[in-house]
Amino acid sequence: MLYFICGGEILKNTKLKSARVSLDLTQEQLADKVGVTRQTIGLIEAGKYNPTLNLCIDICKALNKTLDDIFWEED
Amino acid sequence: MKKIKDERIIMGKRKIQSQAFGLSFIGLWLILLYRQFILNQPISEYLDIFLLTIGISFYVTLNNVIAGFYVTYRDKQTKTKITIISGLVSALTFSIIQFTISNKILSNTKDLISTIAGSIIFFLIWIFLQSKLLSLSEKQSNKDID
Numbered sequence: 001m002l003y004f005i006c007g008g009e010i011l012k013n014t015k016l017k018s019a020r021v022s023l024d025l026t027q028e029q030l031a032d033k034v035g036v037t038r039q040t041i042g043l044i045e046a047g048k049y050n051p052t053l054n055l056c057i058d059i060c061k062a063l064n065k066t067l068d069d070i071f072w073e074e075d
Numbered sequence: 076m077k078k079i080k081d082e083r084i085i086m087g088k089r090k091i092q093s094q095a096f097g098l099s100f101i102g103l104w105l106i107l108l109y110r111q112f113i114l115n116q117p118i119s120e121y122l123d124i125f126l127l128t129i130g131i132s133f134y135v136t137l138n139n140v141i142a143g144f145y146v147t148y149r150d151k152q153t154k155t156k157i158t159i160i161s162g163l164v165s166a167l168t169f170s171i172i173q174f175t176i177s178n179k180i181l182s183n184t185k186d187l188i189s190t191i192a193g194s195i196i197f198f199l200i201w202i203f204l205q206s207k208l209l210s211l212s213e214k215q216s217n218k219d220i221d
Binding site (some may be wrong): 002031034036037039043049051052054055 | 077079080081082083150
């Protein structure tokens with residue numbers, strides 16, 4: 001699982017949101033593409049759910065991005 | 076559109092089911108203890124619950140061993156320490172239960188010797204089984220690694 005918790009603080013995954021928005025997709029549409037519920041996408045974007053690597057890969061494929069693009073934190 | 080197979084929901088449901096199982100399992104043991112030590116019922120009156128509880132315990136232990144999840148400590152020292160401590164605690168519990176069930180008297184030498192002998196035998200069997208289970212589990216956990 002990938003974690004977005006830094007020093008006890010939950011970090012929002014803004015990269016996922018901006019990649020989704022840039023493709024003009026709603027959370028519902030991305031969820032349909034990936035095969036999960038809208039709530040799961042929402043929770044990942046909010047940094048409140050840590051997806052498994054498989055789900056991360058599915059999301060990246062749906063958005064035509066790499067894992068680094070969406071899930072790697074920059075210092 | 077993909078068929079929805081949400082890992083978050085699946086994991087969440089499994090967690091709830093696992094917690095429910097844990098609670099039921101504790102409940103079963105409490106029922107057994109209550110019937111045995113408070114109500115003083117003979118085992119024939121709660122044999123079904125007894126077999127179910129023991130069966131589930133065996134199922135959980137064996138599956139953990141087969142899957143290689145049965146406490147695989149890295150260093151041998153910790154493994155030995157844990158095995159001996161758990162053996163001592165179990166042997167002590169076994170002796171107390173033996174004493175309570177059989178209404179033995181501590182001052183009676185025969186009772187005392189038989190209880191001590193029983194505890195030692197129980198401890199040795201425990202150590203033997205624990206080491207076997209641990210080594211089998213260790214073997215299982217390494218089986219798919221080249």
